[in-house]
Amino acid sequence: MVQVTDIVQLTKIASQVRRDIVRQVHGCQSGHPGGSLGCTDLLVALFFNIMKHSNQFNMKGEGEDLFFLSNGHISPVLYSVLARSGYFDVIELATFRKLNSRLQGHPTTHEHLPGIRMSAGSLGQGLSVAIGAAISKKLKKDSCLVYALMGDGEQNEGQIWEAVQFAPHHKIDNLIAIVDVNGQQIDGPTEVVMSNRNLANKYSAFGWQIVYMDGNNMADVVTSLHTAKELCGQGVPVVIMMKTEMGAGVDFMMGSHKWHGVAPNDEQLLLALAQLEETLGDY
Numbered sequence: 001m002v003q004v005t006d007i008v009q010l011t012k013i014a015s016q017v018r019r020d021i022v023r024q025v026h027g028c029q030s031g032h033p034g035g036s037l038g039c040t041d042l043l044v045a046l047f048f049n050i051m052k053h054s055n056q057f058n059m060k061g062e063g064e065d066l067f068f069l070s071n072g073h074i075s076p077v078l079y080s081v082l083a084r085s086g087y088f089d090v091i092e093l094a095t096f097r098k099l100n101s102r103l104q105g106h107p108t109t110h111e112h113l114p115g116i117r118m119s120a121g122s123l124g125q126g127l128s129v130a131i132g133a134a135i136s137k138k139l140k141k142d143s144c145l146v147y148a149l150m151g152d153g154e155q156n157e158g159q160i161w162e163a164v165q166f167a168p169h170h171k172i173d174n175l176i177a178i179v180d181v182n183g184q185q186i187d188g189p190t191e192v193v194m195s196n197r198n199l200a201n202k203y204s205a206f207g208w209q210i211v212y213m214d215g216n217n218m219a220d221v222v223t224s225l226h227t228a229k230e231l232c233g234q235g236v237p238v239v240i241m242m243k244t245e246m247g248a249g250v251d252f253m254m255g256s257h258k259w260h261g262v263a264p265n266d267e268q269l270l271l272a273l274a275q276l277e278e279t280l281g282d283y
Contacts, residue, residue, distance in 0.1 A: 001055065001085060004048040011218045012279040013084065014044045018249045019276045020080035020283070024096040024103075026269045031097060031105060034259035035151065036077035038182050038215065038244035042149070043081045045221045050229070052144055055086040057114035065144045066133050068118055070126020071151035071180065072106040073261065079103050082115040083283075090283040124157025126150060127177055131167050134175040145232060149178045153185025156194050167237040168207030176228045177208075177239040180215065182246045184257040200241050208239045215244035250275055 004010055017040050025031035047053065051065040069078050076096065083090040088102075095101035102111040106121040118129045130148035137144060154160065167175060179199060187193050196202075200210050209231045213224035221242075228238045246260065247253025250272045264272055 001047070001051075001053055007219050007222065010044055010048060010222070011041075012277065013048055014040050014218065015249070015277045016280040017044055017077060017080045017084060019273060019278060020084075020090075020093055021076040022250065022264055022269060022272045022276075023282065024076045024079070024093055025263045026266075027094060028097040029263045031076055031263060032073040032261045033076065033250075033264070034184070034246040034253055034257070034261075035071065035074040035180065035182065037250060037253065038246045038248045039074055039149065039180055039242075040077050040249065041218050041221045042178065042180075042213075042215055042242060042244075043077050045218065045225060046147060047081045047085050049222055050225045051147070053085075055082075055114070057087060059117060061117065061133075061144075062140065062142055063144060066117065066130075066137075066146045068126045068130045068133070068146070068148045069107060069120050070130075070148055071123060071154050072120025072126075074151075075103070075105060075107050075120075078107065078115075082113075084280060085115075087114040093283050123151070123154045124159040127160055127163040127167075130175060130177070131163055131170075131172055134167075134172050135170070137174055138172075144174075145229065146175050147178065148175070149180065151185070152179055152181045152183065152190050152196055152199065153193065155179065155196050155199060156185075164203060164206050164208070171235045172237045173233050173235050175237040176225075176232065177237065178213075178242050179239065180242055180244055182244045184246045184260060186257065186260045188257050203239045208237050209234070211238060211240045213240050213242040215242035216248045 102113040134146040214220040253259040
């Protein structure tokens with residue numbers, strides 16, 4: 001992949017991806033725009049600037065960095081970034097959540113969609129899968145890294161904490177986990193549903209190295225990811241605490257759990273698109 005190093009250009013790509021997100025969800029009147037919009041800058045930075053990867057998809061992913069989406073309901077942002085990276089034609093985004101589409105509401109491997117290496121419907125599993133992939137790379141002496149994105153509401157899942165304990169014990173130091181700390185989940189604010197207390201302190205107590213990121217500031221996203229990469233190879237895994245705003249980029253979707261899984265109507269779509277610059281051409 002051709003690396004995009006200019007922050008302004010990365011920001012323009014992110015604007016187009018946000019347009020793709022709201023259009024996908026509107027097109028089928030189903031899906032999860034809030035978290036997708038919040039994580040857009042991260043995925044754009046990963047796929048266009050940070051990761052070594054090829055859109056000539058190979059499931060084994062040998063000799064390239066791997067990305068695992070644990071909070072699979074934010075599939076619209078992953079699908080858009082994959083399409084805009086050349087994994088498949090962007091016109092396929094119009095089939096999101098429709099019958100016989102490869103772009104299901106949650107990514108699935110049986111659809112054989114390029115770029116998808118795990119099914120991500122049930123929450124809490126992505127970190128475990130990423131650890132397995134990281135171990136595989138170590139055994140094969142593959143120096144590339146593994147990235148895994150989780151939600152902060154997802155931290156309620158017990159399997160997460162088994163994986164959090166496992167990785168430092170086994171010195172999985174080719175792994176960068178990212179927690180989307182937007183403070184919202186489907187039933188309300190995370191502090192109301194089940195408080196995470198201080199996530200960074202918890203991960204640190206288990207032996208992880210901590211990096212903090214402003215997930216809706218592209219320059220800080222890129223800088224923080226480079227910092228995380230530099231911390232790899234030191235015998236312990238790295239986790240990024242990524243502060244984002246649910247619905248980032250669309251003012252009426254920001255700051256509330258209400259847009260976790262609600263599609264915009266026709267009028268709301270136009271309002272959203274008016275705030276997002278079309279930079280690569282709509283599908």
